[in-house]
Amino acid sequence: MIEKMLKVGDTYETEFVITQEQVNAFAELSGDKNPLHIDAEFAATTNFxxxxxxxxxxxxxxxxxxxxxxxxxxxxxxxxxxEFKRAIYPEKRYVAKFEITEIREGKHIAVISTQYFETETGRNRIVLDGEAEVKNLERIP
Structure with a gap:
């Protein structure tokens, strides 16, 4: 499954949804049972x-x-x-967009812009902005 070597400017985009069931499972696994994440009645009293x-x-x-x-x-x-720009809500659709912004040739390291956008409302607002540094011997020169 080796695909082409990646280069600066290559992009990737995909839609995703995180379910409330997944959030509840994460709360159990992590121990972070903040009611803001798992209690609809409590969350209704907040700005969210x-x-x-x-x-x-x-x-x-x-x-x-x-x-x-x-x-x-x-x-x-x-x-x-x-950088968390806006809250992400369970059961809503988002788009993750990635772009290679730097490659450290010979080291097989890439810097990748990682962003999420809210798309369900049609506003296409950024909700998460970040940058990953990764290594891959097969896909990064």
Whole structure:
């Protein structure tokens, strides 16, 4: 399944939805049972008006994409910067957009812009902005 070598400017985009069931499972696994994430009645009393996804759980989508899709199998993280611009809500559709902004040739390292956009409302607002540094011996020169 070796595909072409990646280069600066290559992009990848995919839609995703995080379910409330996944949020509840993450709360159990992580121990972060903040009612803001799992209690609709409590969340209704906040500025968010309904439960929101744990910020760090949203980054699991980045991990999945990097490890399985772009660059893909064999990729491992060297670092990740994240800025949470807006809340991510369970059961809503988002788009993840990635772009290779730098390659350290010979080291098999890429810097990849990692962004999520809210698309369900048609506003296409950024909700997460970040940058990953990854290594992949098969896909990055």
């Amino acid at each position: 008006k309904s439960p929101i996804v744990h910020g760090i759980f949203t980054s699991a989508v980045i991990s999945k994409i990097l490890g399985m899709e772009f660059p893909g199998p064999g990729t491992f993280y060297l670092g990740q910067k994240l």
